[in-house]
Amino acid sequence: MTGISHPILLLGVGTAGAKIAHGVSRAFGDGMRCVLVDTDASSSVEGADFILLGGDRLAGRGAGGDIVAARLAAEDSLQTLNSKVEGIRLAVIVTSLGGGTGGGATIEISKHLADLGIATVVFATTPFFFEGEDRMRNARSAMSLIEQEANSVFFLPLDKLVGEEDVMQEAMKRAVDTLSGGISLLWRLIMKPGYIKLDADRLRHLMTGSGRGRFSFVTVQGPDRASQAVEKLANSELLSLADAPVNGILCGVLAGEDLRLSELGRIADGIRTSFGEHVSFELGTVNDEATFCGRLCVVIMLFEKLPKAEKSLASGTKGKRRRASGMSPAVDRGRFSNSAPTIWHGEDLDLPTFMRRSINLDF
Ligand SMILES: Nc1nc2c(ncn2[C@@H]2O[C@H](COP(=O)(O)OP(=O)(O)OP(=O)(O)O)[C@@H](O)[C@H]2O)c(=O)[nH]1
Ligand SMILES: [Mg+2]
Known part of the structure; x- marks a missing residue:
């Protein structure tokens, strides 16, 4: 089974994100389409597909923790991504928040992919406690924007990926190795199903709408x-x-x-x-x-929630913005649009039942 037949792409964004994604593709072996993306030219690895973001703007030296600079760099280079995503329906982005590129470029890339009709699932680590408040603040500001742009997000605090007894210098490497291992397992599940098979559409639906x-x-x-x-x-x-x-x-x-x-x-x-x-x-x-x-x-x-009907998937930023705002599905609230929602046990009762229950109506 080759990667070409699978419309799924792994994107490693930022320096640590590229390392993790490269680890996943090495652990998985052949048949995975993987692209590493960074503002830092030194993330390029021999034999791996690599896109340098904002070469003219940042001279291949990274964004130095500046999310805005990274967003602009990503914008400069987004078109380069187009040829790599031909035939792709789902992009799995792996990144580490805390610096500039992981957060900034992931925001822009998710937005761009949504415009191309490609769903995105983001796995993003958040900084170790010992990295300090600045990096944590950087991460937090990126988290909310990524949540608005991506279809699904999984935030993984690095502190929870390693044991408390791990030596600090080793902790980074261990976290990268652990996460690489986990995502490559997920990839196997998607690409090499066994006796009990997850329905591919159902899987995509769950992963991209939740x-x-x-x-x-x-x-x-x-x-x-x-x-x-x-x-x-x-x-x-x-x-x-x-x-x-x-x-x-x-x-x-x-x-x-x-x-x-x-x-x-x-x-x-x-x-x-x-x-x-x-x-x-x-x-x-x-x-x-x-x-x-x-x-x-x-x-x-x-x-935390189940996806809505398949039709609304990858329906553009607007839908996702609404989805990120809480439990209310991306629907027009019609005659209720000017009144406060009637929330009962976390559900907006003004919405029709089939929407609240995520029942897929075959129109
Ligand atoms: N530098 C580094 N960071 C790691 C590593 N593993 C995990 N990280 C985490 O990754 C976060 C982001 O760091 P980088 O990936 O270096 O940042 P970046 O996204 O490349 O952003 P800029 O370098 O500012 O462009 C850090 O705050 C750490 O929490 C690692 O091996 N090296
Ligand atoms: Mg970097």
Whole structure:
């Protein structure tokens, strides 16, 4: 199966984002379309597709933590991206917020891709606590704008990607390695489905229409590996239920030929019990003996809301701006447009039921 047949592109944006994306494409191997994008020429890696943003403006030296400079640099060079996204329907952007380019360029790229009708899912790390308030502020200002432009976003605090006992100098590298591993697992789930197949359209629909989500993954082995996986995920800080209620769960189990039905059952039950028994649940498997022999990897995405009808996907910035503003779907509120919404248990009751329940009406 070649990458060409898959209309999905991985984009690594900014210096750390490029490193993570390159790590993902190395971990995944052939068949992944990946482009690295940075204002810093030194992010170019031999053998990888690379776009330098704002070469004339920033001379290939990076944006120096300036989000505005990075946005302008991205604007200068957006057309360069066009030839790389031909035939693409979904772009997965990986970036690290805190500097200039990761945040600034991701905002502009997401907007540009939306104009081209390409949906975007963004995985963005937020800075370590020890990096200081300036970087955190930089990250926060980019987060809200990215949320407005991208279809779905997964913010991953770097502090939660590494153990407290990790040595500081090692922490960056570990975080990059961990995230690369997790996203390459997600890629396998999308590209190499196993016995239990996630419907590709359903998967795209969920991933691109769900606003903010949470993402985590574990690798386990041994006789009680299924229970271990559930326990680790239930305790994962990346999936903390304190953040916001969950409306949908997507779970991928990647294993070798020894994956037992009972293990799948234990994982599915455990995850539903931990994160929501009455919410939409999608399960997929990847069976790859060569890669996962004896090991079992579980990838999980929690969605804070379910996507609306497929028709409204990739419907441009306006729709996404509304979606980012909270729980109200991107619809015209008609005769209610001048009155305050009637919110009950987090739902805008002025909207028709089929919209609130994300029921796909086949017009
Ligand atoms: N420099 C660096 N940053 C990392 C690394 N891993 C994660 N990061 C995080 O990435 C964030 C953004 O840093 P960079 O990627 O260097 O910034 P950038 O997006 O290239 O922005 P500019 O360099 O200002 O153009 C930092 O605040 C860190 O939280 C790493 O290996 N090196
Ligand atoms: Mg940089």
